[in-house]
Amino acid sequence: MNEELQGDQKLNKLRLAELAEKQAQLAAIVNSSDDIIVSKTLEGIITSWNPTAERVFGYQEREAVGRHISIIIPPDRLAEEDYIISQIRNGKKIDHFETVRIGKDGKTVQLSITVSPVIDESGKIIGASKIARDISAQVTSQNAARKYTERLEIMNMVMSSISEELDLNKILQKVTDATTNLTGARFGAFFYNKIDEEGESYMLYTLSGAPRDAFDKFGMPRNTAVFHPTFSGERVVRVDDITKDPRYGQNSPHFGMPKGHLPVVSYLAVPVISRSGKVIGGLFFGHPDHGRFTEEHEILVTSIAAQAAISLDNAKLLEEVMALNDKKDEFIGLASHELKTPLASINGYLQILGRRIAGTEHQLFLDKALHQVSRLTTLVNDLLDISKIEAGKLKLRIDAFDLKKIIEEAIELIQQSVSAHTITFKSNVEQCLVNGDAQRVEQVVINLLSNAIKYSPLANRVEVELRREAEKVVVSVKDFGPGIPKDKLKSIFTRFYRVDEAAPNISGLGIGLYLANEIIIRHSGEIWSESEVGKGSTFYFTIPVNIT
The missing domain is CATH 3.30.565.10 (Histidine kinase-like ATPase, C-terminal domain)
Incomplete structure (x- = not known):
């Protein structure tokens, strides 16, 4: 009997030793894992907290164990915990659930979590085990790729729209409207880089988000320290609060925005530069709130401005070609009209001469001269018809x-x-x-x-x-x-x-x-x-x- 008891005790000790070894191995795995491993009760009380959880969330094990899991859940995501616990109570596992948690320092962490029920020896669910992986880098990469794709789509949409236009005003209005909308600006404007005799004035070309008379009563912007980087083509200017910028308010008579001017706090200005390097003008955006324009907005508008400059160059070239074409048509019409009179006179003199030398050896040369005058008259009449067509004066007698x-x-x-x-x-x-x-x-x-x-x-x-x-x-x-x-x-x-x-x-x-x-x-x-x-x-x- 004693021998059997001793044998059972040895067996129990052996099992306990094996169990202790397994628990030690499990603890070593948990402590050395690169994943966050946390356990909690069904009431959400933290019962274990591995070193990775300490590193990611900033709470030491002694600070976290015994506290509610909500210490790492943003207030707007508390409903997620209720959902997870309800699933665990029903014996269901949560797999690869992407969410956001918050650390001790207030910084958010992007996580992919898997939550499994913890079951005791009797089969009763007593808690939950959570394994979470930090996917912040992956999410950042995905967001960057998404933003890049969205940027390309926006660029394609805007450029497809303006590439169909060769009218300068329409191109500028489309660009101004599109970029004002994309940046979320309260208003946007394009100022054409047209300098007056004093070298200080710029002309408002297009406006979006505000009536034109909002600018008419204040005149055009001048070559101040705030506007200089844009109109000179030096760089983009993006300021969270332009009223606090050292360049702001340094010029008389207003020393800042004139009374009644559209309120501007957030400020973004992007130069529009042609392929030749000439500054065509600048896109300006304003918003009454602080910090509304981001680096993403700056990149997007700069890209659109660069592409728009090509369309503007083409539109400008077309205007110049049309102006030259008008001058050419005017010359053709004038020359054709002036040529008709001397040609008629030449033809008349040749016919008179023909009657005097009819039947002589010179008749052949006279006939050739009359033929060439006839060809020239036809050509002049055709040129005159062209000038009438271009001027819209070709009339038909029906x-x-x-x-x-x-x-x-x-x-x-x-x-x-x-x-x-x-x-x-x-x-x-x-x-x-x-x-x-x-x-x-x-x-x-x-x-x-x-x-x-x-x-x-x-x-x-x-x-x-x-x-x-x-x-x-x-x-x-x-x-x-x-x-x-x-x-x-x-x-x-x-x-x-x-x-x-x-x-x-x-x-x-x-x-x-x-x-x-x-x-x-x-x-x-x-x-x-x-x-x-x-x-x-x-x-x-x-x-x-x-x-x-």
């Missing part, structure tokens, strides 16, 4: 006329002056009445016929067709010349455009098809060309049957 007869007369006129080409004509109607300007439509037909002959010098025929359809008539002029490359077809109706490789030795200014296009468009019709290199080109135009 009357009913027989399009078939107009085409036949144009063919007869051209055929008389050429012998190398035969012009054939076919039509599916005996008569083709349309409403329009007969003289201008004839001008189109003559231009297409002349081009068909001029650009097919090695061919011997031109085919013309008139076809009446339900709501329109279709006219086609086909030549058998070298053809036009497909990539050039879309440009041939552009003013002054020439396909030089098609006929490098043929003179011309590239205005005939432009005029034809404008005339047909004004008749509510269409004009286009189909071509195959080596097989010739066919030009088509349509006119509605009932033009009013």
Whole structure:
């Protein structure tokens, strides 16, 4: 009996020793773990607190054990503890629950926690064991990636919007509106870097978030210490409270913001600099509260300003091109008008001279001179038409006329002056009445016929067709010349455009098809060309049957 008792005692001691060893091993694992390991009762009282918990939260074990777990829970997250305990009481485990806890110093810690029930020998749930991993670095990285993605999306959205514009005012307004909204500014403005005679004044171009008269009564900002870094392009200025900045309030007569000025405490100013390095102007943002603009806002606006500067450069370039184009059109119109009178006189003198030398050996030279004057007169008239189109003064005399007869007369006129080409004509109607300007439509037909002959010098025929359809008539002029490359077809109706490789030795200014296009468009019709290199080109135009 004593032997059995002694044997049981030895066995118990052995088990106790094994249990003590396991507990020691478990304690060593808990104490050396890089994870936070905490246990608590179902009432939330902390019962264990490992060294990592001490390091992360700042509470020593003696400070934490015996206190409620709420010492590390932010007030706005206390409901999470109620949820966790309710799950534990029901024997459920919480896996990888991402949350925020707070340390002794008040700093927040991003955690991923796993909470498991603690069960005694009888199977009763007596508490909870919590393992938490600090994921602050991971969350920071994710937030940085998210912000970067959001920034790119915003940049793409804004730049997609302004890239469609070539109007300076619209670009500036879109940029000002977008950046004011993105920064959360109470108002934003773009001041164009236009210096007056005294070198101090800047012009308000666009405003967002405030009425324009909020600035009109105060005049434009001047070259003060606050504005200088922006208008000189030196750097971005971001201040949590501009009224406390040493550069603020140093200039008369206001020594600060004028009375009645929009309240500005938070201040952000970003220079907008062109690709050439010239400071176009500055974006300015204000808010009546302290510290509203962040580094993120600064980076975002700076990026948008850099991209916007490219669009502004393009818009400025377009304005300059349009101004030069207007001057060119004005010159063309004036020159064409002035040339008509001397050309008419030259033509008249040549005709008088022709009557005196008719039948002589000099007749041939006179005929050539008259032909060249006729070509020059046509060219001058075309240039004059262009100036009328650009000025919106090309008027059409709309009357009913027989399009078939107009085409036949144009063919007869051209055929008389050429012998190398035969012009054939076919039509599916005996008569083709349309409403329009007969003289201008004839001008189109003559231009297409002349081009068909001029650009097919090695061919011997031109085919013309008139076809009446339900709501329109279709006219086609086909030549058998070298053809036009497909990539050039879309440009041939552009003013002054020439396909030089098609006929490098043929003179011309590239205005005939432009005029034809404008005339047909004004008749509510269409004009286009189909071509195959080596097989010739066919030009088509349509006119509605009932033009009013």
